[in-house]
Amino acid sequence: MPTRKKRVTIKDVAQAAGVSTQTVSRVMNNVSYVSGETRQRVENVVEELGYRPSTLARSLIQQRSYTLGIVTFGLKYIGPSRTLNGIADQADKLGYMLVMKELDNFDTAHINDVLGSLLARQVDGILWAAPEISDNHDWLEEHLSSIPVPILFIAMQPKQGVSSVSTDNFQGAVMATEHLLGIGRKKIAHISGPLTWWEALERKRGWRETMEKNGLDASERCCTEGNWSSASGENAFNQLLDAYPDLDSVFVANDQMALSVLREAHRRNIRVPEQLAVIGFDNLPESAYFYPSLTTISQDLQLLGEEAVQTIVQMIQARQNNEAVTAQPRFIQPTLVVRESA
Amino acid sequence: MPTRKKRVTIKDVAQAAGVSTQTVSRVMNNVSYVSGETRQRVENVVEELGYRPSTLARSLIQQRSYTLGIVTFGLKYIGPSRTLNGIADQADKLGYMLVMKELDNFDTAHINDVLGSLLARQVDGILWAAPEISDNHDWLEEHLSSIPVPILFIAMQPKQGVSSVSTDNFQGAVMATEHLLGIGRKKIAHISGPLTWWEALERKRGWRETMEKNGLDASERCCTEGNWSSASGENAFNQLLDAYPDLDSVFVANDQMALSVLREAHRRNIRVPEQLAVIGFDNLPESAYFYPSLTTISQDLQLLGEEAVQTIVQMIQARQNNEAVTAQPRFIQPTLVVRESA
DNA sequence: CTGATTTATGTTATCGATAACATGTTATCG
DNA sequence: CGATAACATGTTATCGATAACATAAATCAG
Known part of the structure; x- marks a missing residue:
């Protein structure tokens, strides 16, 4: 039976060292x-x-509390x-702990609950890392002013007066589409994510606007919608082939769906990239090993997390010092990774 | 400028409702x-x-604190x-919050630090979800008795007097190997994970013992070592082909490396599964969409997380009631998922 | 050498809640 | 109808730390 140690408190230390608790506190905080003699004595007892x-x-x-509340979704x-991961890294560096809550639905009541439980923990700030789907951010935004700590959104539509950090999905999609144009493709189709998601909308918009700017067809027959999963990608691709049989390339809104496209193309003996150029989005660690390896847009999510923590900590400090905080949306630029598929 | 609300305390409520703080506490906790009248009045104020x-x-x-400390690695x-994800789900259900710490190295000092910061947060229990690599658990295990809260390890070598929950990696490897035997393969090679990892050792042991039990070759020339990454899988497979050119199948210690094997086989015009049967381990969401789709061992990590939380909560409650806790290793059984590659 | 500083330490109040104890009021019962 | 139990509420102590204030000795400046 292991000795069930009781927690050691400042009083125990004070008593053992023959000083007041205040002195112990002073030693611990270096204020x-x-x-020198007392410090040494206290430190010895602390160690012991x-x-x-x-x-x-x-x-x-x-x-x-030096604690950040994190609300995640789809972990x-x-x-x-x-x-x-990026959040955890950076929080550690800046001396913050993380209290995590996973969101599993977007009921107002549930959101309120999650928020409340974080606030009850006296978190100094909140990182909202759940995706913006349909209008699930509306309630939150309306109540922003009544939340007593700063809150920063990860991956949301930029909005006046709301702090956020997001990947520039639009720009990523532009880059993807332009890359396809650059290798001579004109009939560029698109498989989007679920269009209730802001990120899916942005990627689609990037494709559409780039196409239109170049006087190319970006009508609805040139695109289908998946739900991010590989399974949905297969369906979406098959539908696309029916509706738009003479496409010469496709920009797929994420790598998982792109994987299905590669596989289905292979099954149908469509040669990639010769007959069909494929470009994805996300740059999964596996994407380099798909067959053929996948050209894709890489978003640096680690960095996104790190920036988010830096920003929220700045916001916390500003509030601490009673400085005004100008809420601002920020963007992280994605990059193009060229491999075999396009 | 939003109104910077001050935190509402029990005193505010007591005053507004014209009762003592104790009464408010009684209302909040239903004890x-x-x-009825007072309760209503207090509840109104609370709401308001x-x-x-x-x-x-x-x-x-x-x-x-109704908080669990989680130590993760490789998030x-x-x-x-x-x-x-499983941990978060189950913790939520049981009314616990999570405080997360990511471990980035295994120095004794750092481990001690992480542990200390969780204890300072008064967590009720700790889930150690960092992998067992070389002897990185030794220090921890030695100091178990001086940690004032229960601790449960996820995925570690079962050990007398230490609580743990793990996937049965050995059994999974046995299943994989037996499946290959079942489809008539005899020259079964193995690509292992880094052999400093307990999980990699177990998977290799499952393969080796099954081979030996059937009087088949499981010598060192039949296996190579990767580091879990797809990149390392490619190297390991090429080495394997050099050392053991007449193999007819391979059990790969995880799906990411198996993906490289599929790709490399394709490149060399080795037909899968006819010439080379491939089986992986993990069952990534993408594995069903590899080409060909990957037969693999599925470990239910969601469940692993849930069981871990249930167990630690039981341990916490037992300690609370001063009951004896018999520390025990537990195993979650993986399952075989048969697809095209074997 | 004396009053102002600097150094060193202790005492009391406080954060926001609940535990433990106290007390008064209503029911209930023999 | 008086005693006992059940109900209802308030008061004080407490958790483990730091803030704010207080005090005393040592150092220093003129």
């Missing part, structure tokens, strides 16, 4: 005056007892978890 | 006697002011994040 100040108690008195997918 | 009890303060007095990969 104010403490004589394995004392760690309770962040709980500290947060309570200081009204500051089981690679995208959100790479963002989370 | 002891409160008259948007009061939420501070979990911080509550945790402090109750010596219980940017799909495996850990699916486990995390």
Whole structure:
């Protein structure tokens, strides 16, 4: 039976070192005056007892928890978890802890609940990393002013007075489409993500506007809609082939769906890239090993997460100092990765 | 400029409702006697002011935080994040919050630090979801008894007196190998993960022991080692072909590396599965869409995470009630998913 | 040498909640 | 009808830390 140690508190240390708790506190935080001798004595006791100040108690008195609340969605997918990785990294560097909540639906009641439980934890700021789908951000935005801590959205439509950090999905789609144009393709189709998602809309818009700018067909027959999954990509591609049989290339809104396109093309003996150029979006670690390897738009989600943390911490500090915060949308630029498929 | 609301405390509510803070507390927690009229009045005020009890303060007095500490590693990969997803789900159901720490190296000092910061947050229990590599668990296990809260390891070598939940990697490898035997293959090669990882060792052991039991060759020339990445899979496969050119099938320790094998086989005009049967491990969402679709061992990481939370919560409650806890390793059985590649 | 500073430490109040205890009012029962 | 139990509410102590204030000794400046 292991010794069930009781938590060591500041009082234990104070008593063992023969000083007041305040002095222990001073030693721990390196503030104010403490004589070298006393400091040494206290430090020895701290070491010996394995004392760690309770962040709980500290947060309570200081009204500051050095904790960020993270609201995620779809963690089981690679995208959100790479963002989370960036967040975790940067939070660690800046001395913040993370309290995580996964959102599984977008009911107002549930959102309110999640928000409330984070606030009850006295988080210093909130990172909202759940995607913008239909109007699921509306309620939140309306209530922004009544949330007592700064909040920053990851991947949302830029909006006046709301802080956000997003990949520039539109620009990414433009780059993808222009790359296809650059290799001489004219009949460029598009398989989009679910059009309730802001990100899917942006990618589609990038494709459409680029096509139109070049006087090319971007009508509805040139595109179909998937739901990001490989399975849906297969369907979407088959539909597309029916509706637009003479396409010469396709911009697929994510790599998972693009994978299905490659596979289905192979099955139908459509040669990639000769007969059909394919370009994806996301740059999964596996995409370089698809057959043929996938040309794609790489979004740096790790960086996205890191920037998000930096920004929210700035917002927290600004508020602390009672400075005005100008809420601003920010964008991270994606990059084109050229491989065999286009 | 939004109104920068101050936090609403129990005192505010008490004052506004004209009762003592204790009565408010009673209403919030539904304990002891409160008259219907008073309850209603307090509830109205709570609603009106948007009061939420501070979990911080509550945790402090109750010596219980309803928070679990999670130590993760390699979040940017799909495996850990699916486990995390299961953890988040189940924690939510059982009313626990998560405080997350990502581990980026295995220095004793760093491990101690991470542990300490979780304990300072007064977590009620810890889930150690960082992989067992070489002897990186040793220090932890030695110090188990001095950690004042229960700790449960995810995916570690079963050990007397240590609680853990793991996928049965050995059994999964046995299933994979037996499946290949079942379709008449005899020259079964293996591409392992990095052999410093416990999971890689187990998978290799499953393959080796099954081969030996059937009197087949499982010598070192029949296997090579990768590092889980697709890139390493390509190298490992090429080496394997040099050392063991007449192999008829290969069990690859994860799907990412298996993807490279499929691709390289295609490039060399080796027909899969006719000339070379391939089986992977993990069952990535994309694996069904590889070409050909990949037969693999599916480990239910979501479930793993859920079981882990259930177990740690039981441990917490047992300790709360001063019951004895018998630390036990537990296993989750993987399943075989047969597709085209084998 | 004396008053102002600097140094060193202790005491009390506080953060926001609940536990433990106290007290008064209504029912209930023999 | 008086005693006991059930109901209803308030008061004080407490969790573990830091802030704010207080005090005393040592150092320093003129």
